Amino acid sequence: MKRLCSHCEKAFANILVGREDKYLCRCCFYEYFEDTVHQTIVEECLLQPGERVAIGASGGKDSTVLAYVLKILNERYCYNWDLWLLSVDEGIHGYRDDSLRTVEQNRDDYKLPLYIVSYSELYDWTMDQVVSQIGRKSNCTFCGVFRRQALDRGAEKIQANVLTTGHNADDIAETVLLNLLRGDHARFSRSVMEENGSYRTTDESVFNKIRRVKPLKQVYEKEILMYAYFKKLKYFATECIYAPFAYRGHAREYLKSLERMRPHSISDILYSLSCISLNKEESKTRVAQQCIRCGSISSQTICKACQFKTSLDRGQGVLAVKRSGMSLSKQTTQCCSESAERVSQYEADSNDAASSS
Amino acid sequence: MPKVELQFSGGLESLTGGNKVVKVNFSGEQVVLEKVIEWIRTSLIKEKHEYFVQGEHVRPGILVLINDVDWELEGKTSYVIQEGDCITFISTLHGG
Numbered sequence: 001m002k003r004l005c006s007h008c009e010k011a012f013a014n015i016l017v018g019r020e021d022k023y024l025c026r027c028c029f030y031e032y033f034e035d036t037v038h039q040t041i042v043e044e045c046l047l048q049p050g051e052r053v054a055i056g057a058s059g060g061k062d063s064t065v066l067a068y069v070l071k072i073l074n075e076r077y078c079y080n081w082d083l084w085l086l087s088v089d090e091g092i093h094g095y096r097d098d099s100l101r102t103v104e105q106n107r108d109d110y111k112l113p114l115y116i117v118s119y120s121e122l123y124d125w126t127m128d129q130v131v132s133q134i135g136r137k138s139n140c141t142f143c144g145v146f147r148r149q150a151l152d153r154g155a156e157k158i159q160a161n162v163l164t165t166g167h168n169a170d171d172i173a174e175t176v177l178l179n180l181l182r183g184d185h186a187r188f189s190r191s192v193m194e195e196n197g198s199y200r201t202t203d204e205s206v207f208n209k210i211r212r213v214k215p216l217k218q219v220y221e222k223e224i225l226m227y228a229y230f231k232k233l234k235y236f237a238t239e240c241i242y243a244p245f246a247y248r249g250h251a252r253e254y255l256k257s258l259e260r261m262r263p264h265s266i267s268d269i270l271y272s273l274s275c276i277s278l279n280k281e282e283s284k285t286r287v288a289q290q291c292i293r294c295g296s297i298s299s300q301t302i303c304k305a306c307q308f309k310t311s312l313d314r315g316q317g318v319l320a321v322k323r324s325g326m327s328l329s330k331q332t333t334q335c336c337s338e339s340a341e342r343v344s345q346y347e348a349d350s351n352d353a354a355s356s357s
Numbered sequence: 358m359p360k361v362e363l364q365f366s367g368g369l370e371s372l373t374g375g376n377k378v379v380k381v382n383f384s385g386e387q388v389v390l391e392k393v394i395e396w397i398r399t400s401l402i403k404e405k406h407e408y409f410v411q412g413e414h415v416r417p418g419i420l421v422l423i424n425d426v427d428w429e430l431e432g433k434t435s436y437v438i439q440e441g442d443c444i445t446f447i448s449t450l451h452g453g
Contacts, residue, residue, distance in 0.1 A: 002430075014425060014426050015426075222420060225367070225420055225449050256417035257417045259417065
């Protein structure tokens with residue numbers, strides 16, 4: 001049942017690209033994949049020539065392919081990007097320590113500088129310690145918040161202009177489904193605004209916050225895997241040991257089933273996302289401010305990472321996550337003011353303790 | 358009696374006792390890929406079958422290549438295996 005490549009019509013096709021029903025041979029597939037990423041960067045103005053670009057690197061297939069392709073495009077089009085690998089060590093024994101070795105391999109293979117930032121250095125908590133306190137539920141809730149800030153901090157440290165992450169079309173579609181399935185209205189609205197480019201634009205310019213972009217957002221996970229496979233790129237391929245308990249797994253399974261029945265499903269979900277317009281009430285972003293504890297940009301007085309850290313320090317991590325589950329704005333406001341009170345009390349207690357010793 | 362090579366990667370090798378490559382001789386003529394998958398499910402994988410199959414089908418999210426060609430182009434489970442074929446199973450279900 002051999003098919004000819006629909007592009008060159010000379011070689012036999014190796015891959016069916018589901019989002020556009022193309023049958024491509026290896027060479028045409030490389031060109032198609034790299035062109036898609038390049039088009040995404042150019043059309044959405046994701047990266048500017050001469051910028052220092054931090055690449056969020058986990059050692060996994062997405063970030064490995066991202067680093068590889070950005071390097072190729074940089075050389076091909078003379079963009080003069082100063083590319084850096086930026087890695088986060090969450091302190092997950094048996095997972096992250098192994099994958100960091102892969103990032104170090106990427107550093108050597110692609111000859112890119114590497115900067116590693118760790119949870120223990122930023123928060124005095126490793127994920128292993130967090131899980132010991134809160135158990136196996138909601139681990140990703142903590143980790144996601146901590147990682148987001150850790151990447152920002154790392155990017156600031158290396159004075160990057162922009163941070164790229166390896167999120168692909170499947171990831172974005174999965175997040176949409178996840179938020180819909182959990183009735184998480186606030187996160188759903190934010191993801192719409194983020195993907196449609198309107199979220200935090202004002203904040204970024206006011207606070208000089210590092211931009212975050214996703215050059216792989218249009219390519220399917222299958223394409224990334226095939227690209228890495230054919231190009232023999234080395235990546236770390238094990239699931240985070242805490243991930244099997246994450247609710248996201250259900251959204252992922254569902255998306256994969258949809259893709260199998262109808263490969264267009266993933267890009268159609270993204271198209272639907274781009275067509276959503278929120279009403280005035282939903283699109284009002286909360287005013288950006290700086291967290292009074294750590295200075296990070298947040299929509300609250302105390303950022304989520306600090307709220308979580310404070311809860312963990314007080315042995316109350318489980319409580320923090322219960323509140324964090326469905327972030328209706330009322331709950332968030334309530335949580336925020338209660339957290340602010342707890343922090344003030346914590347600081348008052350500390351001051352009392354210090355002054356009495 | 359086609360002899361084929363099965364390759365497991367993307368984390369799937371943990372289901373085959375760490376073996377990334379398994380060589381098998383299948384008896385009979387006109388052996389379809391469906392039979393190969395059944396053999397993997399019943400005879401090769403001893404536990405955590407749900408990471409490889411969903412019922413009788415390869416779990417969604419696992420890519421299958423036949424001699425480095427996407428199985429979507431080769432008829433998927435109805436592909437008739439040939440002597441010396443290399444069938445690769447790659448899981449996508451992990452962090453990137």
